[in-house]
Amino acid sequence: MNETEIQLQNIGGAYQHVISRASDLRLIEKLDPALWAAVSAPLSSFNCDARFLSCLDADGSGRINISDLMNAWKWQKASLADISVIDADGGLSAEMIAPASPDGQALIAAFEIFAAPGLEAVTVELPQVQDKIKELQCGKLSGDGIIVSDAVTQPGAQELVADVIRCSGGKINSKGQTGITLDQFNKFMSDADAYIDWIGKAENADFLPRGEKTAETYNKIKVIAAKIEEYFRYCKLIKADANNALRFTSNPEEMPPLDVSSPEAIDEYLAAAPLATPSATQEINLLKDINPAYAEAAAALAGVAKYKTLTLEKWEALKAEFAPYEQYLNSIPGSEVEKTGCARIREYLSGEAAGQLRELFDADGQLNGKLDKLFKLEKLLLFNRDMIRFTNNFVSFRELFTAGTQSMIQAGSLIMDGRHFNMVVYVDDQATHKKLVPNSNIYVMYLKISRVGEPKPLNLAAAVTSGSSRNIYVGKRGVFIDHTGRDWEAEITELILEPVSMREAFFLPVKKLGELITSRVNKFTESSSKSLTTNLDKQITATPAPPASPPASNFSTSALLLGGGVGVAALGSSFALIINSLKGVHIVKILISIAVLAFIVSLPLIITAAAKLRKRNLALFLESAGWAINFEMRLTRKMGKLFTRRPRFSGILEDVENSQKKGEKPVCFCRYLLYAAIIITLLTAIIVTVNVK
Numbered sequence: 001m002n003e004t005e006i007q008l009q010n011i012g013g014a015y016q017h018v019i020s021r022a023s024d025l026r027l028i029e030k031l032d033p034a035l036w037a038a039v040s041a042p043l044s045s046f047n048c049d050a051r052f053l054s055c056l057d058a059d060g061s062g063r064i065n066i067s068d069l070m071n072a073w074k075w076q077k078a079s080l081a082d083i084s085v086i087d088a089d090g091g092l093s094a095e096m097i098a099p100a101s102p103d104g105q106a107l108i109a110a111f112e113i114f115a116a117p118g119l120e121a122v123t124v125e126l127p128q129v130q131d132k133i134k135e136l137q138c139g140k141l142s143g144d145g146i147i148v149s150d151a152v153t154q155p156g157a158q159e160l161v162a163d164v165i166r167c168s169g170g171k172i173n174s175k176g177q178t179g180i181t182l183d184q185f186n187k188f189m190s191d192a193d194a195y196i197d198w199i200g201k202a203e204n205a206d207f208l209p210r211g212e213k214t215a216e217t218y219n220k221i222k223v224i225a226a227k228i229e230e231y232f233r234y235c236k237l238i239k240a241d242a243n244n245a246l247r248f249t250s251n252p253e254e255m256p257p258l259d260v261s262s263p264e265a266i267d268e269y270l271a272a273a274p275l276a277t278p279s280a281t282q283e284i285n286l287l288k289d290i291n292p293a294y295a296e297a298a299a300a301l302a303g304v305a306k307y308k309t310l311t312l313e314k315w316e317a318l319k320a321e322f323a324p325y326e327q328y329l330n331s332i333p334g335s336e337v338e339k340t341g342c343a344r345i346r347e348y349l350s351g352e353a354a355g356q357l358r359e360l361f362d363a364d365g366q367l368n369g370k371l372d373k374l375f376k377l378e379k380l381l382l383f384n385r386d387m388i389r390f391t392n393n394f395v396s397f398r399e400l401f402t403a404g405t406q407s408m409i410q411a412g413s414l415i416m417d418g419r420h421f422n423m424v425v426y427v428d429d430q431a432t433h434k435k436l437v438p439n440s441n442i443y444v445m446y447l448k449i450s451r452v453g454e455p456k457p458l459n460l461a462a463a464v465t466s467g468s469s470r471n472i473y474v475g476k477r478g479v480f481i482d483h484t485g486r487d488w489e490a491e492i493t494e495l496i497l498e499p500v501s502m503r504e505a506f507f508l509p510v511k512k513l514g515e516l517i518t519s520r521v522n523k524f525t526e527s528s529s530k531s532l533t534t535n536l537d538k539q540i541t542a543t544p545a546p547p548a549s550p551p552a553s554n555f556s557t558s559a560l561l562l563g564g565g566v567g568v569a570a571l572g573s574s575f576a577l578i579i580n581s582l583k584g585v586h587i588v589k590i591l592i593s594i595a596v597l598a599f600i601v602s603l604p605l606i607i608t609a610a611a612k613l614r615k616r617n618l619a620l621f622l623e624s625a626g627w628a629i630n631f632e633m634r635l636t637r638k639m640g641k642l643f644t645r646r647p648r649f650s651g652i653l654e655d656v657e658n659s660q661k662k663g664e665k666p667v668c669f670c671r672y673l674l675y676a677a678i679i680i681t682l683l684t685a686i687i688v689t690v691n692v693k
Contacts, residue, residue: 006027006030006031007020007024009398011037011396011397011398011401012397012400012401012618012633012639013631013632013633013634013636014037014631014632014633016037016395016396016397016398017031017035017036017395017396018396018398019388019391019392019395019396019398020388021086021087021388022083022084022085022086022087022388023083024388025073025077025083025086025387025388025391026077026083028069028070028073028391028395029070029073029074031395033066034630035630036066036394036395036396036630037394037395037396037397037629037630037631038394038395038397038622038627038628038629038630039065039066039628039629039630040063040064040065040066040627040628041063041064041394041626041627041628042062042063042428042625042626042627043057043062043063043064044062044426044428045409045425045426045625045626045627046064046390046393046408046409047406047408047409047410047411047412047482047483048386048389048390048408048483049382049386051378051382052382052383052385052386052390055072055378055379055382055383056068056069056072056390058071058072063626064394069390069391069394069395072383072387073383073387075102075103075383076380076383076384076387078098078101078102079097079098079101079103079104079107079380080096080097080098080380081095081096081097081098082096085384086384086387086388089384089385090123090125091123091124091125091126091128091381092123092124092125092377092380092381092384093111093122093123093124094107094108094111094122103376106372106373106376107373107376107377107380109373110124110129110373110374110376110377111124111377113132113370113373113374114128114132124377124381125381126378126381126382126385129374129377129378129381130378132374133371133374133375133378136367136370136371136374137174137371141360141363141364141367142173142174142175142364142367143364143367143368143370143371144173144174144364144368145181145182145361145364145365145368146171146172146173146177146179146180146181146364147161147179147180147185147357147360147361147364148161148173148177148178148179149161149162149179150177151179151360152356152357152360153356154352154353154356156347156348156351156352156353157352157353157354157356157357159344159353160348160353160354160357161179161180161357163188163340163344163348164180164184164185164188165178165179165180166336166339167188167191167336167337167339167340168180168184168187168188168336170184171184182361185357185361188337189348189349189354191333191336191337192337192340192345192348192349193349194333195332195333195337195338195342195345196342196345196346196349198331198332198333199342201328207324207325207328208325209321209322209324209325210304213304214322214325216304217304217322218322218325218326218329220297220300220301220303220304221301221304221305221318221322223297223300223301224275224294224297224298224300224301225319227274227275227291227294228275228284228301228310228315230274230275231274231275231276231278231284232282232312232315234248234274234278235278235279235280235281235282235312236282237278238278238279238280239280239282242280245278245279245280248274248277248278267293270291270292270293271293273291273293274291275290275291275294275298276289276290276291277289282311282312283309283310283311283312284309284310285308285309286298286299286301286302286305286308286309286310287299287302287308288308305318389408390408392407393407393408393409397409397633401639401642403642406422406483409425409622410422410423410424410425410483411424411425411426411460411482411483412424412480412481412482412483413480413481414445414447414460414462414478414479414480414481414490415478415479415480415481416472416476416477416478416479416490417471417472417476417478418646419467419644419645419646420644420645420646420647421445421462421463421464421643421644422642422643422644422645423462423463423465423618423621423643423644424460424461424462424463424480425460425461425621425622425625426458426459426460426625427446427459427460427461427625428459428626429626430446430459430461432624433446433461433624433625434446434494434496436620436623436624437461437496437620437621437624438496438498439617439620439624440616440617440618440619440620440621440624441498441499441612441613441615441616441617442463442464442465442496442498442616442617442618442620442621442635443463443464443465443469443495443496443497443498443499443500444461444462444463444464444495444496444498444621445461445462445463445464445472445492445494445495446459446460446461446492446493446494446495446496447459447460447461447462447478447480447490447491447492447493448460448490448491448493449480449488449489449490449491450488450489451486451487451488451489454488458488460480460490461621461624461625463618463621463643463644464500464644465500465616465635465639465640465641465642465643465644466500466501466637466640466641466643466644466645467500467501467644467646468500468501468503468504469497469500469504470504472492472495473492473495474492474493474494474495475491475492476491476492477489477490477491477492478490478491478492498612498616499610499612499613501613501637501640502610502613502637614634615634616634616635616640617632617633617634617635618633618634618635618639619631619632619633
């Protein structure tokens with residue numbers, strides 16, 4: 001066959017591209033994505049190598065779509081000198097790499113890491129590359145651009161790492177440790193240098209109006225500055241209108257409520273009260289009649305200001321005196337660095353600690369370059385190993401419909417009720433899945449699975465595609481075997497009820513009738529029991545007064561006996577009338593009438609169930625889990641047995657095969673014979689009824 005021709009095969013009810021070798025992968029570029037089985041799917045839906053999926057999801061969106069797969073394939077194809085090496089399913093050598101490809105030189109350089117002295121060519125396989133990556137990452141440096149304190153040997157450098165983390169927040173590396181990046185380190189050192197320069201500017205007298213006591217004086221002013229500003233605003237208000245002075249006098253009858261037993265409430269009240277009683281003179285005595293909450297701060301201000309009475313003009317002059325110093329303080333660079341302390345900052349700038357960290361960053365950068373080459377080689381080997389299989393679970397669903405194979409789509413196998421349920425998917429959003437999955441007409445079990453050592457339970461959805469749902473109920477337990485072979489405890493949490501098989505649909509009317517009769521009987525029994533209990537309670541609790549004489553009665557004992565006899569006679573006459581009426585009716589007609597009535601009642605239920613079974617759509621089941629699928633996958637009876645099966649003992653199967661060879665009837669023949677007899681009886685009933693009419 002010509003390698004440029006697309007091979008199509010009917011898979012799951014639709015023609016799909018068969019991908020068996022590397023040349024088939026090349027043809028997906030020509031295949032319209034509308035003819036793909038799927039065009040988008042959540043990353044969590046696939047049960048394959050997590051590293052492969054990570055390489056495939058290059059943009060980190062958490063989903064695989066058309067562009068992800070096409071970009072991955074084009075990169076893989078461009079990186080290989082001959083794509084036929086994909087079919088070999090083996091290692092790679094430098095000669096197999098296309099040197100002109102975008103990452104060709106990096107891939108070729110990766111082989112040098114494994115080359116031994118005197119060996120011209122080396123073939124590398126995936127496990128070797130992954131082991132080498134682990135070996136390089138297990139040291140103190142991880143090659144991720146993050147330096148942790150454990151990688152530092154000099155005590156001063158360890159302190160520097162701790163200070164950079166404190167100022168910048170640090171960054172967590174691939175091992176979960178907090179360290180620093182080169183950008184964070186450089187910013188810290190730059191801020192430290194700027195801070196030392198800023199400290200040097202303080203020697204300029206223009207910034208120090210009180211000399212060495214400037215900082216002390218400024219801090220005492222700063223403590224009470226807000227309340228002084230507030231006081232002078234109130235003074236301006238009174239000067240504008242003397243009536244505003246009434247706002248600061250309290251009427252005992254209008255005072256706001258205050259819990260005088262609470263120290264906190266009193267402190268809050270004093271903190272909100274004015275510094276002193278405002279006046280139109282716009283001055284304040286800092287040592288007299290001051291709000292007790294600020295009396296100490298006011299006295300300190302009077303000491304540094306050198307006067308006890310502060311006017312508005314003096315206050316404005318005091319602010320202007322310290323304005324350059326305040327502007328200088330506001331221009332401080334790297335305020336976080338300031339907490340490190342001037343002495344330690346100078347030590348970092350002139351010591352060896354910073355030099356050692358720079359050497360470590362250089363070494364980590366070299367390791368990063370080596371790991372980057374190995375990661376690219378690992379990616380190519382992963383694609384060579386898994387790309388064909390993945391496309392058979394995305395571009396086509398060939399693996400899904402291959403008997404005896406667990407595809408990448410299936411999460412694992414649920415063992416419950418003596419059966420294997422193999423159409424199981426992980427469900428991230430169960431509410432959305434429940435909203436959409438009824439459109440698939442598939443019976444669905446929602447399960448919660450848990451395992452010792454796992455941080456939290458997981459949610460699954462399992463499709464029941466054949467057999468019966470008779471023994472499936474909420475709370476039923478089973479075991480889930482994931483794709484790695486680990487077993488999980490499983491429990492049904494919810495059910496989406498739909499027909500499972502034609503056999504179940506055929507007996508659905510009988511089941512419904514049985515449920516109806518049972519519910520009616522239970523309801524009648526419950527009602528009768530309740531009525532009887534109520535009457536007995538009334539009889540027991542009632543205490544009527546004893547009659548003085550026997551109560552009058554319209555009926556005597558003989559009358560009761562006579563009435564009872566008449567009743568029995570009436571029933572006997574009625575029964576005789578019914579018997580006489582049926583004498584002329586043949587028993588066959590009675591049975592036919594019953595059969596026709598049952599058939600009329602059963603037919604709509606059977607037709608409805610059969611229609612739902614015919615409309616079962618596996619594509620909608622997957623779409624409810626976040627897939628985007630291009631075609632319908634009608635769940636036929638044969639497909640249903642593929643995804644839900646009941647295993648049999650091999651010895652019994654051999655006995656059945658031997659009995660069939662000898663001409664004996666298998667055991668299951670009786671069951672199908674019974675079905676045929678019921679159907680023939682119903683058809684005969686219809687025909688006879690029509691003829692009688």
